[in-house]
Amino acid sequence: MKKIFSYIAFFAAIVLLISAYSERVMKAEKGYTAPEIEMLVNDSVEVSLSQLRGKYVLVNFWDSENAVSRIAAGEYDRYFRNKTYTEPFTILSVNTDSDPKFFKEVVKKDNLEASTQFHITDAKMKNLEADYRLNHGFASYLINPQGKIIAVNPSISCLQTYLTGS
Template sequence: MLALVLLFSSAFNPVETGLKEGKQAPMLKLKNSEGAVTLSELKGRYVLLNFWAGYDAPSRMENIRFAREIDKSEIENISLVSVSFDTSRKVFEETIKRDGLNTATQFYDKDGSQSDIFDNYRLNKGFASYLISPEGVIIAKDPDPEQLTKLIRQ
């Protein structure tokens, strides 16, 4: 009987995956070879926060597309913060090198799926990306790279 109650209660109370639009983006602090960055330092700018790993082909491809779209974009008020949850720093470094990515926008979270960032952004069901407003509010989840300009100019 208890098993049935648990089964039915979980069906009506699903685990929330990712964060929703309109929510304040959780703070984070990251370091890379170029220095450190926090979301609070980027207030006043749009931030595309992207999560990926080299072992996850779709997230890796999105990372490349986002980086290229932002590089060619005429939007001056956007920063890319791309976080890798690879299990090895060496894999991360090789991947950004092979993919021709700007090291200033790429960050490595050594704790992977055990990190606070992974938990705070509720990435338990897969990687995601967030467009964050200059005020620090999530305005889009998993935006299409080609739609960034349109979303920002709304």
């Protein structure tokens, strides 16, 4: 009888550990908790993905030399500025250009909302590259208010579906 209780306790402990760990699994794929991102603003104030919980967040990785990702950054920016959505929503648009001055010029030239545009250094890029699998190309991730990825490379109509309920 003691042996049976020992087995039950052992399996209960395993189930508890697995269920506790499963919420922390972070993978850049639909259905998983989004890996943390932290951005410096004015070299001091940080904006982080965890601070934005409770809102839908679109994390968009782009580079000025990659035409597809640059065009997507502009489309997402226009959607964000139009404010046709009804759910709380923000964008973290992450640029990977090697030259921060060039990045700032592109933001001005493309008329992008500067408050949602962030440039990252090579050191930060290495962490994000692994977490968000950017070695497979630039991507965008729509994250729900609970921090789960609900769409990868969402179209504007996909954003409208989630953010307006229509």
